[in-house]
């Protein structure tokens with residue numbers, strides 16, 4: 001294993017750090033104020049467009065895309081420390097056009113899109129002109145098993161008629177989100193792994209609507225997590241992405257890089273929480289001495305440091321494997337780090353909240369927001385249990401008794 005990052009990535013890391021310190025961090029209160037003043041929690045504040053222009057001018061744009069035709073052309077290993085930095089500040093990923101779910105969607109379009117689909121959807125996404133969403137999860141079936149998805153498309157001449165009821169479609173409530181990649185059943189009689197397709201559906205198509213946004217722990221912000229309905233929506237047959245029946249395989253392909261990006265950002269979140277915890281521990285002194293001098297707090301800080309180091313190393317290993325043997329060859333490490341990174345982030349943030357006392361759960365500090373985000377990582381892109389099931393199955397297969 002070789003986890004050394006390239007000189008180019010080192011350089012980009014320094015530039016990204018400077019951009020975050022000089023521009024992104026000071027913009028955070030402006031962002032909050034502009035959204036508050038608008039009265040719409042999904043408002044797209046002008047300050048974000050300013051940050052995007054600046055990021056672009058500094059060459060900090062589409063860093064996530066390994067294909068140099070479309071993006072920065074960095075390896076996953078090189079991207080890991082950059083993405084970790086983005087995780088420390090919740091605005092940085094969007095400012096650099098590296099935010100989920102667009103990143104996964106852009107990867108799909110770059111890999112499987114036709115020239116027309118790339119022209120119509122990928123280019124505006126790469127330019128940061130529009131945003132997109134990914135609609136797979138459904139309210140009425142256990143969607144952690146993608147073979148359960150029930151929404152449909154039916155061919156009618158040169159069109160497909162889409163009927164889909166989805167929820168947790170992240171980002172759809174933003175006025176800038178104009179297209180959804182929707183997972184549907186296209187060949188009901190095929191085997192469970194070739195029954196589904198992905199189809200590009202413009203959100204302004206007649207019949208497409210947002211029923212509501214779903215707050216997370218009471219918070220509803222940033223494009224929302226939406227219940228979405230597609231009722232007899234007509235789209236051209238050319239909007240199927242990657243060919244009919246390939247939806248399941250593409251969902252797996254999409255989730256590989258998407259998952260590792262979540263992990264890289266989660267390590268960044270945990271680092272930030274530890275930093276905040278340490279600073280607070282020096283500044284608060286109950287019972288005659290700073291918290292930093294209490295053995296219990298020191299234990300929590302030490303545990304946090306050790307867990308973060310472990311999570312980072314496993315993230316790097318998964319990224320290195322993706323680069324050297326491909327996403328498929330790295331799937332067990334990706335599953336493992338998906339569980340570990342979420343756990344590390346929630347655990348470290350939770351400890352930081354405790355050290356902060358009441359301030360930790362207030363909105364005066366970012367910890368409550370960070371915790372909310374980290375907690376959802378145990379669910380999104382496959383709940384922990386599904387990843388553990390896959391890891392356990394692999395282990396068990398190695399020791400399966402041979403049949404008599």
Ligand SMILES: Cc1cc2nc3c(=O)[nH]c(=O)nc-3n(C[C@H](O)[C@H](O)[C@H](O)COP(=O)(O)OP(=O)(O)OC[C@H]3O[C@@H](n4cnc5c(N)ncnc54)[C@H](O)[C@@H]3O)c2cc1C
Pocket residue numbers: 101133134135136137138141142143144145167168169170171216225376379380381382383384385386389
């Ligand atoms: C904030 C947020 C954002 C999201 N964004 C999107 C998005 O943009 N697009 C999208 O399509 N979806 C999105 N999701 C949905 C997310 O991907 C699903 O919630 C997740 O896949 C689980 O599906 P489900 O909710 O249907 O849970 P179910 O499938 O009903 O599973 C419920 C629980 O069962 C348990 N479980 C599952 N399998 C096993 C097993 N084998 N063994 C033991 N226990 C098991 C797990 O604990 C799981 O949480 C988002 C969710 C959240 C919370």
